[in-house]
Amino acid sequence: QKEVEQNSGPLSVPEGAIASLNCTYSDRGSQSFFWYRQYSGKSPELIMFIYSNGDKEDGRFTAQLNKASQYVSLLIRDSQPSDSATYLCAVNIRDTGRRALTFGSGTRLQVQP
Amino acid sequence: EPEVTQTPSHQVTQMGQEVILRCVPISNHLYFYWYRQILGQKVEFLVSFYNNEISEKSEIFDDQFSVERPDGSNFTLKIRSTKLEDSAMYFCASRSGSALDTQYFGPGTRLTVL
Numbered sequence: 001q002k003e004v005e006q007n008s009g010p011l012s013v014p015e016g017a018i019a020s021l022n023c024t025y026s027d028r029g030s031q032s033f034f035w036y037r038q039y040s041g042k043s044p045e046l047i048m049f050i051y052s053n054g055d056k057e058d059g060r061f062t063a064q065l066n067k068a069s070q071y072v073s074l075l076i077r078d079s080q081p082s083d084s085a086t087y088l089c090a091v092n093i094r095d096t097g098r099r100a101l102t103f104g105s106g107t108r109l110q111v112q113p
Numbered sequence: 114e115p116e117v118t119q120t121p122s123h124q125v126t127q128m129g130q131e132v133i134l135r136c137v138p139i140s141n142h143l144y145f146y147w148y149r150q151i152l153g154q155k156v157e158f159l160v161s162f163y164n165n166e167i168s169e170k171s172e173i174f175d176d177q178f179s180v181e182r183p184d185g186s187n188f189t190l191k192i193r194s195t196k197l198e199d200s201a202m203y204f205c206a207s208r209s210g211s212a213l214d215t216q217y218f219g220p221g222t223r224l225t226v227l
Contacts, residue, residue: 044218100146104155
């Protein structure tokens with residue numbers, strides 16, 4: 001069973017702090033990794049994707065990938081109350097050309113004003 | 114900015130009835146997906162569609178489900194005989210077909226089976 005695991009939270013951080021969200025995956029064949037944000041009752045909204053080991057920065061967001069440890073993380077700098085949402089880690093497990101995303105259960109982030 | 118659209122936003126149906134959920138993917142995208150999310154649970158893959166045929170389906174996507182692209186724009190998910198456990202949010206997603214795998218999700222249809 002190919003799994004994507006996340007701590008369900010809630011992760012509570014004060015406004016302006018760095019929020020660190022983590023995700024592990026079981027399939028070493030995984031090649032592409034995505035972070036989506038989901039507000040309650042809404043659809044997943046893409047924040048970032050990463051394919052290569054290391055860091056990728058986009059504004060206040062940094063995705064980090066370590067394929068050897070099968071670990072991907074998302075850092076949110078200068079957290080704002082509007083960042084309060086559930087963050088979904090999704091993995092594209094490419095076996096025989098599969099393109100479907102496998103999602104984790106999400107980490108709920110609460111940014112306290 | 115182009116976006117995936119879905120209709121209706123909320124569908125209420127009686128158990129055993131057929132429902133059709135509609136999606137309009139982003140116009141130049143080639144790959145289309147349906148996912149569902151039961152309340153409080155993970156987003157789960159149902160089916161992917163490319164070049165007018167199913168390219169992959171999950172174990173959830175049984176004979177009660179079907180997909181179709183009836184014209185150049187719409188992409189539909191049909192559930193033939195709904196069950197109570199089909200109550201969920203259904204999300205359509207599309208991808209361009211470039212080397213990137215980024216999928217963009219529609220706003221979803223909330224299906225309630227009574």
